[in-house]
Amino acid sequence: MSIERDEMKELENFLSAARQEAPGLRAGLRGRILADALEARQPQSEAPLMVRFSGWFYGWALPGTVGGAVAALVGFWVGFAAPMPPDTPFWMFDTLAHLDSFMLPLGGVIDPLVMGF
Amino acid sequence: MGRETTAPADQTQLLARFASGEMRAAEALTDLIAPRLLRYAARMLGDSVEAEDIVQETMLRLWRIAPEWQEGQAQPMTWAFRVAANLCTDRLRRRRGGVPEMPELADETPGMDARIMTRARAEALQAALMCLPERQREAVVLRHLEGLSNPEIADIMMVGVQAVESLTARGKRRLAHLLSGHREELGYHDEH
Numbered sequence: 001m002s003i004e005r006d007e008m009k010e011l012e013n014f015l016s017a018a019r020q021e022a023p024g025l026r027a028g029l030r031g032r033i034l035a036d037a038l039e040a041r042q043p044q045s046e047a048p049l050m051v052r053f054s055g056w057f058y059g060w061a062l063p064g065t066v067g068g069a070v071a072a073l074v075g076f077w078v079g080f081a082a083p084m085p086p087d088t089p090f091w092m093f094d095t096l097a098h099l100d101s102f103m104l105p106l107g108g109v110i111d112p113l114v115m116g117f
Numbered sequence: 118m119g120r121e122t123t124a125p126a127d128q129t130q131l132l133a134r135f136a137s138g139e140m141r142a143a144e145a146l147t148d149l150i151a152p153r154l155l156r157y158a159a160r161m162l163g164d165s166v167e168a169e170d171i172v173q174e175t176m177l178r179l180w181r182i183a184p185e186w187q188e189g190q191a192q193p194m195t196w197a198f199r200v201a202a203n204l205c206t207d208r209l210r211r212r213r214g215g216v217p218e219m220p221e222l223a224d225e226t227p228g229m230d231a232r233i234m235t236r237a238r239a240e241a242l243q244a245a246l247m248c249l250p251e252r253q254r255e256a257v258v259l260r261h262l263e264g265l266s267n268p269e270i271a272d273i274m275m276v277g278v279q280a281v282e283s284l285t286a287r288g289k290r291r292l293a294h295l296l297s298g299h300r301e302e303l304g305y306h307d308e309h
Binding site: 023 | 135138140143144147148151152155156159160165168169172173176177180181183234235236238239241242243245261262289292293294296297
């Protein structure tokens with residue numbers, strides 16, 4: 001027990017020595033930290049248009065957008081122009097006809113026949 | 118122990134003032150936080166150059182987060198210690214087996230003999246610290262070299278207060294054991 005107490009007392013001396021010998025903040029480091037602070041405080045300038053959109057040419061942004069656009073076009077074609085199979089139930093014809101009656105004018109189509117169907 | 122203590126509210130206010138564009142607040146925060154971070158990182162890494170990198174990186178993160186800082190969040194000092202601790206851990210993991218150096222030390226002690234002896238003791242302690250497991254070293258440095266309270270250390274290390282007490286006690290016991298072999302060469306034979 002006494003040995004342990006002695007060891008702890010010695011440890012306190014070592015710790016005290018370490019506290020005295022602690023490294024101080026050099027002026028150079030302080031200057032770098034404050035330069036960072038100054039830079040962080042300034043508002044980020046707007047990047048040029050080309051730089052801002054350059055991200056689109058990397059990764060999945062462009063393929064994803066193109067894929068989405070193609071899917072939308074296919075959906076549009078299926079919805080408006082795909083031929084109906086002969087066994088399509090009448091209620092579906094009726095529903096589509098009803099939808100066409102107000103959707104097509106919204107798209108600027110007065111007569112569906114001019115679209116070729 | 119317990120140096121450079123500033124009320125936590127002051128730290129938060131300083132950070133808010135910096136966020137609103139006051140550079141004097143940044144200077145005050147730097148003088149308050151950076152020296153402590155530097156001592157901590159130097160003790161954790163045993164390398165003053167790497168410690169400076171850690172301090173600069175931590176302070177940069179503090180500047181960047183300043184505009185989004187919220188009142189109820191951890192104190193800036195605690196937050197900075199936590200960031201520095203994580204950065205130190207990353208460095209130590211990357212290093213794996215590197216030889217630790219003694220940090221460059223301040224040259225202020227009067228009397229050459231006393232200075233040499235103090236430095237030798239500090240070096241012996243640093244060498245022993247580097248032999249401790251990382252978490253024990255972290256707890257001992259924060260508690261006994263930086264003088265933080267156990268709840269503050271618990272907040273930084275993200276563990277309970279009891280775990281901090283346990284880590285500190287085990288770390289101290291191990292340090293005492295490691296250093297007991299150096300007492301003769303470090304001039305302790307005439308102090309008992």
